[in-house]
Amino acid sequence: MASAIQVSATEFSRGFGKYREEAFSTDVIEVTSHGRVIGGYLSAKELERYHRLKDRERQVLRVEDIDAALLAEIEAAEYGVPGE
Structure with missing residues (x-):
């Protein structure tokens, strides 16, 4: 992702098309x-x-519903590295 740019509210409203x-x-x-x-x-x-992301935020999994494949993904996950 490219870095975000900052612009003042006045400039944003005047140059919305840009x-x-x-x-x-x-x-x-x-x-x-x-x-x-x-x-x-x-x-x-x-x-x-x-x-x-908002949809996933509401996703609820019960421990008993986790299958072996999901458990393996969780165990292999690295902090800060997005999943596929």
Whole structure:
């Protein structure tokens, strides 16, 4: 993922068309006000990723429902390395 860019709220509102197109290459545009992030604009790709993560956040697994394949994946997982 390309790093996010920061832009003031005023500049973002005045140049929305420009930043809408720029989101394709940067994925995330952080909108600031008085030096602090107040929101963000996501590319369609990042928005889809966000929805997938939110869906997985609500996923509940009971220990007795974990099969051997999932258990092997959990045991082989490395912290900070995204799964496939």
